[in-house]
Amino acid sequence: MRLRDKTALITGGNSGIGLATAERFVQEGARVAITGRDRKTLDAAAAKLGPNALAIQADLTEDGAAERAIAATIERFGALDVLFLNAGISGSTPVGTTIRADFERIIATNLTAVFFTAQAAAPHLKKGGSIVLNGSVHQVLGIPGASAYAASKGGIGAMNRVLASEFAPRGIRVNSVVPGATRTPIWAARATTPEALAALENGYSRSIPLGHFGEAVDIANAVLFLASDEARHITGTEIVVDGGTIGAP
Ligand code: NDP
Numbered sequence: 410m411r412l413r414d415k416t417a418l419i420t421g422g423n424s425g426i427g428l429a430t431a432e433r434f435v436q437e438g439a440r441v442a443i444t445g446r447d448r449k450t451l452d453a454a455a456a457k458l459g460p461n462a463l464a465i466q467a468d469l470t471e472d473g474a475a476e477r478a479i480a481a482t483i484e485r486f487g488a489l490d491v492l493f494l495n496a497g498i499s500g501s502t503p504v505g506t507t508i509r510a511d512f513e514r515i516i517a518t519n520l521t522a523v524f525f526t527a528q529a530a531a532p533h534l535k536k537g538g539s540i541v542l543n544g545s546v547h548q549v550l551g552i553p554g555a556s557a558y559a560a561s562k563g564g565i566g567a568m569n570r571v572l573a574s575e576f577a578p579r580g581i582r583v584n585s586v587v588p589g590a591t592r593t594p595i596w597a598a599r600a601t602t603p604e605a606l607a608a609l610e611n612g613y614s615r616s617i618p619l620g621h622f623g624e625a626v627d628i629a630n631a632v633l634f635l636a637s638d639e640a641r642h643i644t645g646t647e648i649v650v651d652g653g654t655i656g657a658p
Contacts, residue, residue: 539640
């Protein structure tokens with residue numbers, strides 16, 4: 410019970426890595442608030458997580474959405490101890506065909522909303538509190554066709570270290586997980602058929618020495634460690650969970 414009596418807010422907790430993390434947190438004794446835009450998957454996730462979960466519909470790119478989600482969490486559970494800033498979108502187009510609206514939407518979701526959610530949560534976190542950001546191996550690999558996504562996640566890596574040093578004097582830790590290719594709905598969105606999805610996965614797996622995608626729970630276990638008191642002397646760092654990924658596929 411590594412999160413006994415702790416309250417966590419997980420953005421994007423209605424799907425993929427966020428939902429797997431919410432499940433692990435609940436198993437470890439936490440009360441968990443999850444956010445997402447889609448009401449249907451939020452309700453399904455809350456039903457799966459049970460009575461210690463709260464589903465909050467929020468588009469975190471909108472002004473005031475983070476503040477409302479944090480207020481709802483504190484109103485229901487009385488505190489906020491752990492924040493997993495996980496919500497994100499992908500997007501893959503070569504430089505030549507990337508349009509401004511898509512580039513800005515990715516930055517707004519994966520970077521700007523993460524910063525302002527951390528900012529909104531900071532006054533409510535107490536000594537011993539923990540923030541975990543969700544980065545990506547795109548931060549360093551230069552995988553073709555993902556400039557905006559890579560830039561957004563590179564920003565997460567840089568921001569991780571700044572937030573860690575700013576919040577350290579208050580006893581609040583900030584770290585990041587850096588997932589490699591992980592089997593979640595974000596991949597299904599990139600392929601139009603099951604065959605195309607399998608081909609995409611096979612292609613990527615060639616650059617993963619362990620030979621296959623990670624599962625969402627593999628990332629969740631690293632988030633759990635960083636969020637828990639077992640990581641009490643760890644701040645400003647990253648845990649890479651990528652099967653040893655060696656380069657762009
Ligand atoms: P999913 O698509 O399953 O999850 C993304 C989550 O983000 C959903 O819950 C979605 O909910 C939420 N979300 C998206 N936009 C917004 C928004 N504007 N406001 C609030 N919530 C939003 O994919 P993953 O689980 O794979 O992705 C989770 C994170 O992991 C992302 O940050 C992604 O970049 C990162 N990651 C994933 C990897 C992978 O291979 N799967 C690899 C490296 C990093 P809703 O649609 O209801 O809003």
